[in-house]
Amino acid sequence: xxxxxxxxxxxxxxxxxxxxxxxxxxxxxxxxxxxxxxxxxxxxxxxxxxxxxxxxxxxxxxxxxxxxxxxxxxxxxxxxxxxxxxxxxxxxxxxxxxxxxxxxxxxxxxxxxxxxxxxxxxxxxxxxxxxxxxxxxxxxxxxxxxxxxxxxxxxxxxxxxxxxxxxxxxxxxxxxxxxxxxxxxxxxxxxxxxxxxxxxxxxxxxxxxxxxxxxxxxxxxxxxxxxxxxxxxxxxxxxxxxxxxxxxxxxxxxxxxxxxxxxxxxxxxxxxxxxxxxxxxxxxxxxxxxxxxxxxxxxxxxxxxxxxxxxxxxxxxxxxxxxxxxxxxxxxxxxxxxxxxxxxxxxxxxxxxxxxxxxxxxxxxxxxxxxxxxxxxxxxxxxxxxxxxxxxxxxxxxxxxxxxxxxxxxxxxxxxxxxxxxxxxxxxxxxxxxxxxxxxxxxxxxxxxxxxxxxxxxxxxxxxxxxxxxxxxxxxxxxxxxx
Numbered sequence: 242x243x244x245x246x247x248x249x250x251x252x253x254x255x256x257x258x259x260x261x262x263x264x265x266x267x268x269x270x271x272x273x274x275x276x277x278x279x280x281x282x283x284x285x286x287x288x289x290x291x292x293x294x295x296x297x298x299x300x301x302x303x304x305x306x307x308x309x310x311x312x313x314x315x316x317x318x319x320x321x322x323x324x325x326x327x328x329x330x331x332x333x334x335x336x337x338x339x340x341x342x343x344x345x346x347x348x349x350x351x352x353x354x355x356x357x358x359x360x361x362x363x364x365x366x367x368x369x370x371x372x373x374x375x376x377x378x379x380x381x382x383x384x385x386x387x388x389x390x391x392x393x394x395x396x397x398x399x400x401x402x403x404x405x406x407x408x409x410x411x412x413x414x415x416x417x418x419x420x421x422x423x424x425x426x427x428x429x430x431x432x433x434x435x436x437x438x439x440x441x442x443x444x445x446x447x448x449x450x451x452x453x454x455x456x457x458x459x460x461x462x463x464x465x466x467x468x469x470x471x472x473x474x475x476x477x478x479x480x481x482x483x484x485x486x487x488x489x490x491x492x493x494x495x496x497x498x499x500x501x502x503x504x505x506x507x508x509x510x511x512x513x514x515x516x517x518x519x520x521x522x523x524x525x526x527x528x529x530x531x532x533x534x535x536x537x538x539x540x541x542x543x544x545x546x547x548x549x550x551x552x553x554x555x556x557x558x559x560x561x562x563x564x565x566x567x568x569x570x571x572x573x574x575x576x577x578x579x580x581x582x583x584x585x586x587x588x589x590x591x592x593x594x595x596x597x598x599x600x601x602x603x604x605x606x607x608x609x610x611x612x613x614x615x616x617x618x619x620x621x622x623x624x625x626x627x628x629x630x631x632x633x634x635x636x637x638x639x640x641x642x643x644x645x646x647x648x649x650x651x652x653x654x655x656x657x658x659x660x661x662x663x664x665x666x667x668x669x670x671x672x673x674x675x676x677x678x679x680x681x682x683x684x685x686x687x688x689x690x691x692x693x694x695x696x697x698x699x700x701x702x703x704x705x706x707x708x709x710x711x712x713x714x715x716x717x718x719x720x721x722x723x724x
Contacts (some may be wrong), residue, residue: 249290250321254280264327267703269301269317276321277302290320293314307461309700309724329716330723360404362463362476365508369460369479373453383405393500401543405511405519406549415546421462426474429459433481437601440492441648449489456482476513480506482603484522491529494689499529515560520550521602526563532690536569543569555598560590561605564613571617574624583614604648606716612640612655619658634662653682653691657698664701669711678715679719696722 263271276282284302288295293313300306308314316722318328325333436452459479467475483506493501497699503526510519523546530539543566550558563586570578590610615636622629637659644652656679663672679698683691695718702715 249282249286250280250323252274255323255327259473261327264323265329267308267314272306272498273298273302276332277721287321291317292320297636305706309703310717311699325723329719359380360407360508360511362512365476365479365505365512366460366463368505368508369456369483370464370684372498372505373457373460376453376498377450377457379599393497398500399538399545401541402507402523402545405507405523405545418486421467421471421475422437423471426471428477428560429455430474430481433478433485434600437481437485440488441604442648448456449486449493452482452486452489455516456486473513476509477515477518480509480513480515480522483509484518484525484601487522492688492690496529496533501524503529516550516553517555518601519597520546520554520558520562523549524717526564531565531568531572534572536572540569556589556592556594557598557602557605560593560610563589564610568613568617571620574621576621579621580619583617586610586614606643608640608643608648609651611636611643612651614657615640616654619661622662622665630662630665634659634666635661649682650686650688650691652695653686653688656682657691659692660698661701672701673710673714677717680714680717692722695696 254276257275260272260275260279263269263275264415273284276287277284282290284298285295286582287293288298291298291313293316297306297406301308308317314328315330315333317323318330318333319335320324322335324336325331362453411697419451432455435509436448436455439448456479459475459482463472463475483502485490487499487502487506490496490502503522506522506527507519510516510522523542527542527546530536543562547554554562558591563582565577567586570576570582587610590605590607591605617631618629618633618636622633637655641652644655656675658674660675660679663675665670679695683695699715699718699722702711702718
C-alpha cells in the first residue's frame with residue numbers, strides 16, 4: 242500500500258464537512274459514529290485498523306471515554322489513512338513514501354550473542370568495529386527496523402554482565418605495532434568530552450554519526466599494539482564515546498542499539514580498568530530499564546554497579562547510584578525505601594568537592610538531585626496527588642532555579658514535570674502557563690525523550706477546560722509533537 246492506494250475509508254467520506262469538523266476537534270465519538278454510518282466500517286473493523294480493542298472503540302463512541310493520547314491519535318490517522326492535516330498532525334510517513342519501507346525484516350539491530358563476545362580485549366575491539374560499521378552505513382530502511390528493536394531484559398541481559406566483576410582477559414591474537422602517543426590520546430579524550438557536553442545540552446542524535454566515526458577510529462587504533470599506558474587510556478576513551486553513543490541512540494528511540502553501545506561501553510571500561518566509569522555505564526543501562534518499565538532489572542543493574550565500584554566511587558557517583566535506586570523504589574511504590582535512598586543521596590552529595598571526580602559525573606549536582614527527586618515524587622503523585630504533588634513541585638522549582646544553560650534537555654523535562662504537578666494540584670491557570678514554558682523549552686532540544694514526556698503531558702490538557710487558554714496550550718503541544 243503506497244500513498245496513492247486508498248485506505249479503508251472512501252475518499253469522499255473525508256470530504257464531508259461534519260467528518261472534517263469532528264476530526265479537527267478530535268471529537269472521535271462523532272468521527273467514529275460518522276465513519277460507521279457513512280463509511281460502512283463496523284466497530285470491529287475500526288478497532289482493528291486503529292489497533293484498539295472493540296470495547297475501547299465502543300466507549301469512545303458512547304462518549305464514555307475521550308481520546309487524549311497523542312500516540313492513539315497517530316494510530317487512528319495511520320490505521321484509517323486519515324491525512325495528518327485533518328487531525329492537526331504533520332504529514333504521516335505513508336503519505337510521502339511506500340509503506341513497504343516500514344516492513345520489519347528479522348535480524349537488524351539484534352544484540353550480538355554474548356557467547357560470541359567474551360570479556361577479552363580483542364573481542365571488545367571487534368565488537369566496537371562491528372557496531373560502528375553497521376551503524377555508519379545504516380540507511381532509512383535499516384533505521385526503521387532499528388527503531389522497532391526492543392531492549393533486552395531479564396536474565397538474558399543481566400547474567401552476561403557478571404563478567405564485569407572478573408579480571409579482563411588478555412588479547413589472543415598478534416597485532417600490528419601502533420605509534421599513537423600520549424598527545425594524540427589527549428586529543429581523543431578532549432573530543433569525547435566535547436561530544437558528551439553536546440549530548441547533555443541538546444540531546445537527540447544530531448551528532449551521533451560523528452561520535453560513531455570517532456569510536457570507529459579508536460577501535461582501529463586499539464587493533465594495533467599500543468604502549469600499555471596508551472592502550473588503557475584508549476579503552477577509557479572508547480567507553481566514554483560508546484556511552485555517549487548509547488545515550489544518543491536511546492534519545493533518538495533506537496532502544497536496542499542503545500543497549501548494544503551500553504554493553505560496549507561496559508566492556509571498554511572493564512578493559513581500561515576504570516570501575517567507576519563502568520558503574521556509570523551500568524547506571525545508564527538502569528535508567529533505560531526504568532524508562533522501559535523494568536524496575537527490577539534496573540535494581541539489579543544498580544546493585545551490580547554498587548558492588549563493582551564500592552571502594553572506588555566518589556561522593557557524586559554514590560549519590561547518583563542512590564537516586565537510580567530510589568527511582569526504582571518509587572516506580573514500585575516503595576515510598577519508605579525511596580525516601581531512605583534519596584536521603585542517602587543527599588548525604589553523599591554533601592561530601593562532594595569540585596574537581597575531585599571525573600568530568601563526566603560533574604553534572605550530578607544539587608540541581609540534578611532536586612530534579613531527579615522531583616521527578617520521582619511526581620511518579621508517586623500520579624497515584625496520590627494530595628500527598629506528593631506539592632513536594633514534587635517544590636523540588637522541581639529548586640532544580641530550575643539552579644540549572645545552567647548547558648542542561649537544556651533537563652530544563653525541558655523539569656518544565657514538563659512542573660506543568661504536570663500543577664494539573665495534579667488542580668491549579669489550571671498555573672498549569673497552562675507552565676505548559677507554554679514546557680513547549681518553549683522542548684523546542685530547544687531534539688530529544689525524543691523530551692517529546693515522549695510532552696506526549697504524556699498532552700492528556701492533562703484534554704477535558705480539563707473548554708476555555709481558550711487550555712485549547713491554545715493543547716494545540717501548541719500537538720503542533721510540536723506532529724513535526
